[in-house]
Amino acid sequence: MADGFNCPHCGAFAEQRWGAAAWRTVVSGPAFPIAESHRFSRCTRCEKFAVWIDARLVHPRIVGGPAPNADLPADASADFEEARRILEDSPRGAAALLRLVIQKLCVHLELPGKDLNKDIAALVARGLPAPIQQALDIVRVVGNNAVHPGQIDLRDDKATATTMFELVNAITNAMITQPKAIKELYDSLPKTALQAIDDRDGRS
Ligand SMILES: [Zn+2]
Numbered sequence: 001m002a003d004g005f006n007c008p009h010c011g012a013f014a015e016q017r018w019g020a021a022a023w024r025t026v027v028s029g030p031a032f033p034i035a036e037s038h039r040f041s042r043c044t045r046c047e048k049f050a051v052w053i054d055a056r057l058v059h060p061r062i063v064g065g066p067a068p069n070a071d072l073p074a075d076a077s078a079d080f081e082e083a084r085r086i087l088e089d090s091p092r093g094a095a096a097l098l099r100l101v102i103q104k105l106c107v108h109l110e111l112p113g114k115d116l117n118k119d120i121a122a123l124v125a126r127g128l129p130a131p132i133q134q135a136l137d138i139v140r141v142v143g144n145n146a147v148h149p150g151q152i153d154l155r156d157d158k159a160t161a162t163t164m165f166e167l168v169n170a171i172t173n174a175m176i177t178q179p180k181a182i183k184e185l186y187d188s189l190p191k192t193a194l195q196a197i198d199d200r201d202g203r204s
Pocket of ligand 1: 007008044
């Protein structure tokens with residue numbers, strides 16, 4: 001067992017002290033080792049314990065993937081966070097949840113959200129840039145539990161699922177964050193300039 005690693009609590013690379021699991025009655029008496037396979041590490045920086053069984057970290061739970069884009073709507077963001085929590089044990093489940101995130105994002109963009117394929121087609125008709133369409137289709141296809149053997153197999157590929165988190169953030173950035181930022185700048189243009197633009201484009 002390594003004497004130093006990135007602490008699963010505070011994230012810092014810190015010296016770790018190791019101890020065995022033991023059992024002691026509340027009253028008094030000696031402590032009995034309970035299992036060689038159960039070990040504790042304690043971070044010298046944050047002083048928190050981590051629990052290991054057969055050299056596998058069981059506490060705290062590892063959260064995978066990047067944090068969700070702050071502009072992701074709350075209900076979709078909750079699914080994104082759940083996908084991060086299960087990524088380690090079930091990349092396939094995480095991918096399915098990310099597909100759901102995209103579906104909720106479509107509802108947020110005033111699409112029906114029933115058939116993701118149709119929603120993406122509607123976005124393409126609205127002028128969706130090709131890279132974002134491709135990102136949406138990757139999440140749609142890979143997040144679909146019906147992906148056949150021999151194609152992308154998420155049971156063995158945590159990296160693919162991890163990439164999907166990045167894609168969902170890129171999609172959110174392109175569809176919510178950027179338009180919002182540009183609209184704010186646009187609305188801050190002088191009224192006369194905005195009027196001139198509307199006149200030019202026949203909107204007034
Ligand atoms: Zn720590």
